[in-house]
Amino acid sequence: MSAYFSHLKNKEMIMMVEAQQKKQAKKMLWITLAMMAFSTVWGFGNVVNGYVYFDGTKIIFSWALMFLLYFIPYALMVGELGATFKDSEGGVSSWVNETMGVKWAYYAGWTYWACHVVYISSKGTGGLRAMSWGIAGNTQWYDSLPTVTTQFATLVIFLFFCWVTSRGVPVLKTLATIAGTSTFIMSILFILMMYAAPAINPHASFYSINLNWKNLLPNFNLKYLTSLSILVFSVGGCEKISPYVNRLKDPFRNFPKSMFALAAMVMVSAILGTFALALMFDPKVINAHFNEYVSNGTYMAFDRLGKYYHVGGLFMKIYAWCNVIGQFSTLVLSIDAPLRMLLGSREAKLYVPKKLLKLNKHGAYINGIWMVVILSGGLIVAQALLPNAQAVMAQLVKLNSTTMPLRYLWVFAAYVALRKHQKQFKSFYKMTKHQWLAYTAGIWCFFVTAICCLMGIYSTDPMTLLLNILTPIVLTALGLILPAIKKHEDARIG
Template sequence: MAENNKQKKLTLITLILMIFTSVFGFANMPRSFYLMGYGAIPWFILGGITYFIPFAFMMAEYGSAFKDEKGGIYSWMEKSVGPKFAFVGVFMWYSSYVVWMINICSTIWIPLSNTIFGIDTTSNWGILGLNSTQVLGVLGVIWVSATYLISKRGISKITKITSVGGIAVALLNIVLIIGAIIISILNKGQFREEITSTMSFVNSPNPAYQNVSSVLSFLVFALFAYGGIEAVSGLVDQTENPEKTFPKGILMAAAIISVGYSLGIFLIGIFTNWAGTLSGENINMANVAYVVMNNLGYTLGSSMGLSNSLSIQVGNWVARFVGLSMFLALTGAFFTLSYSPLKQLIEGTPAKLWPGKMAVIDENEMPINAMFIQTIIVAVMVLFVSMGGSSAKLFFTMLVLMTNVAMTIPYLFLSSAYISFRKKDNIEKPFIILKSKSFAIFIGVIVTAVVGFANFFTIIEPAIHGDYKSTFAMIAGPVVFAVAALLIYANGEKKKDI
C-alpha cells in the first residue's frame, strides 16, 4: 500500500505543469497585445515584480512550513491568523471557482469548434429543437459530470490530464516562439509592428487605451493574469519531498510564467501589425487569440513565398492547433480547479462545519461527497443559465461580476496573513527565501497594497464610466460570500469539538 501511495506523489515536472496549466493563460498574450501593443510589457514586468514573484515566494514559504497540512491555504491562514479569518478567505476563494466552472462548461466548446472547423460555429449548434445556448448547456452538464466520474478515481487520473494540458500550452508557446523567429529571419529582422522609440513600450496603438483610467485598468488585467498559483497549494502533502520540491516547483513556474508573458507579447509584434490585423470591428477579447495565431500561420506562409491561398490554409491549420491546445489546457485547468479548491475547503476546515457526510475523504484521498454536491450545483446552474432565457443570462453576468473581486480578495487574506506568519517565531520555517524578517514583512505589505489597489480600481472603474450596477455587483459579491461564510462558521461553532 505504501508503494502505491508513493507512486501517486507529484514529481517536480508534474507539479510545474500543474502550476503552469492553472496560472498561465496563453490567450492573455494576444489579448494584451490587442489592448496595449508593446505597451503591455512594462505592466506585466511591474505586476511580476510587485505581485506575482513575491507572492510565489510567500506560497513557497507557506507550503514548506505547512507541508504536512492537508488543508492548503485554509491551514496556512488558520495557523498564521485564526480559524474564522481563514474560513472567510477560503470560502470566498472557493465560491469564485464554482462560478468559473459554470462559465467554462459553456465556453470550452469554442476552442473545440475551432479545432474541428477552423472557426467558432457554436452559435449555429442545434439539435432536437434546442437552440445553440441550450445545446451548450446540455454539453456543459455532460462535461462536469464526466469530470466528476474521472476525478473521483484519484489524483493520479487528474495529473495525467493536467500534464497533457500543460504540454499542449507549452507546445503552443513553442509554435509562437519558433514561428516568430523564422518570420523575423525571413523578413531580415523587420517587425510588422514597428518599434519606433522607447515610447512604443509605453503607448498603446488601441484608441480605447489612451487615458489614465484605461491604462490603469490594464494593470489590473496584468495582475489578474497571474492568478491561480494558490490553487495548487493544497497539493503540498501529495508532492515528493515537499520541503524541496514544492518551493522549487513554484519558483521555477513563476519565473517561466513571468518571462513567458512578456516575451510572448514582444514576439507577436514580429508578425502582427495592430492597425492592419486587430483594428477591425469583428475583433474582440474572445477571438483575438485565434486571429493572432491564424495571422502567424498566414505571415509564415507568405514570408516563405507560398501563394495567398496556401498561406490562408497554413493560417487556418495554425488556428486549429490553437483551438486544440487551448481546449486541452482548459481541460487540464478544469480538472485541477474542480478538485484542488474543494479539497482545501473540505480537508482544511473542521469536519463539523459541514452537514452529514460532506466532509468524508475516501480511500483515493478525494472529498467524494463534496465533489458530488459540487457537480450537482454546477450542473443545475449551467442548465438554469442556458435554459432560463435573458433574465438568467443577466443573473449570471452579475454573478461573474460579483466573483471578479471575490476571487482576488483571498490574495489579500494570504498576503496579510503572511505578515503574521513571518512574525510568529513558533512556526517552523524550513524554507525561507526572504531571509530578513523585516524585509519579508515589508514585501507582504507591498503585495497587499498592490492587490488592494487592483481590487479598488476594478470596483470603481465601471462607475467612472457610469456603470453603477457593475460597481454595486462587485461590492455585493465579497459582502454576500463573506456573510455566507460567517453564517456557516457561526452555525458550526454551536456544535462541539470545533
C-alpha cells in the first residue's frame, strides 16, 4: 500500500513539474516584448514630426537625449509598477489607487480621459485628410475649401462615429489593429526602400546629407524649447505594455533587456528615418511651408518614394487608405475606451454624478458620450475660426502634444509613491535597489514632462495660444466640479 501511495506521490510531483515546465514554455521572450512595445509606442508620424519641427537632421541630438534621459527610465519605471501590481486591470488609475488613494485615482482616470478630448477631435480631421490623399492623390481641393466647410464635415464625421459608439460595434477594434499594423509595417518599409532608392533610380533628385556639427546640433531658441512637447508625446505610452511584464521569462533580468532593446530600435528607426527624409526634403523649404508639411508630411514622403520606384502614387494611396481605416476606427475606440475606464471604475461611483454612469441597452455610457460630443464638438467648432484646414491640423498636432503627455505625470507620481511605501508592496522586479536613484528618476521624468507641456502652450498665433491655455483649464475645472456635484447629490439623497 505504501508503495502505491509513493508511486502516486511521485506521479503528482512529475505532473507538477510538467505543468511548471509548460507554464515556463508559455512565457514570453524578452525580444518578443521589445517588438510588441516597439509597434505600440513608435510610428512613422513621430519621425516626420521630429524632422519638420526641429530643422531636419538637427533632431538627431534631441532624439538621443530623449531616449537616454527620459524614455529608458520611463519604461523601466512602468515595468516596476506593472510587476508590483500584476493583478490590477485599471492601469495607471489602479497604480495611483494602490499608492496614493482612491481620490487621486479618480483624478488620474479623469486626466487620462480628458487628454483624449483633443485627440478625438484630431481623428476626424486626420481621417478626412487621409481620405483626400487616397481619392485625389493630394489635398489641394480639400485645403482650398473654407475652414467652416471642412470643420462642418469634421463635425458630421465626429457625430456619426459618436452614434456608432453608442450602438457598440466591436469589429472596429479588429479594424484598428489591422490598420495600425499595416501602417507600422509600411513605416519600416519606407526607411528600407528609401535607402535602396538611389540604387534603383540613381538619376532622381536626392539631397546630399552633410553630417557636420552645424547640421546635427539644434538651435536652442524659443522655437526649440516650445516644441519639446512633440518629442515627449512621441515616446510616451509605455504603460500599455505593463501587463506583459509578468509573462516574461525571468522578468528581473529580461525586462530591462526588453526596454533597452526597445530604446535601441526606436532610436535606430528615428535616426535612419531622419536621414531617409533628409534625402527627400530640404528643411528650408519645410520652414517656408510649415503647416503644409506638418499636415501632409507622411503622405508627401510616400508619394515621393513611389516616384523614385516608378509606381506613381501607389505607396501613398496604400498608406492613405490604411490611415483612413485607422483614424476612423481609432476615433470610435478613443471615444469608448477612455470613457469606460473612467466611468466603469470604482472611483466613478464615489466622485461622478449618477447621470453620467447611465448605460443604454447596448451597454454604452450614453450621457458620457454626450459629454464627449459637447467638449470635442466644441473644439471642432472653435477651430472653424482658423484660416484654413492646414492650420487646423497643425494646431491639433501641437495641442495634442501639450495635453496628451499630462497623463504620464500620474505614472511618475505613482512610481515615487510606490518607492516611498515600498515596504507595503512586494515585487519580483525593481528598476533599481537604490532609493535615491529611484526618486531621482521619478521626479526627473515628472519635471521634464510638466515643463515640456507648459512650454508647449506658447504659440505666436493668438488663436492657437488661446486654445492651448483654455483647453486644459476647462477640462481641469470640469474634473474638479464633478465630485462637487456628486457630493451635493449624495447630500440631497441622504
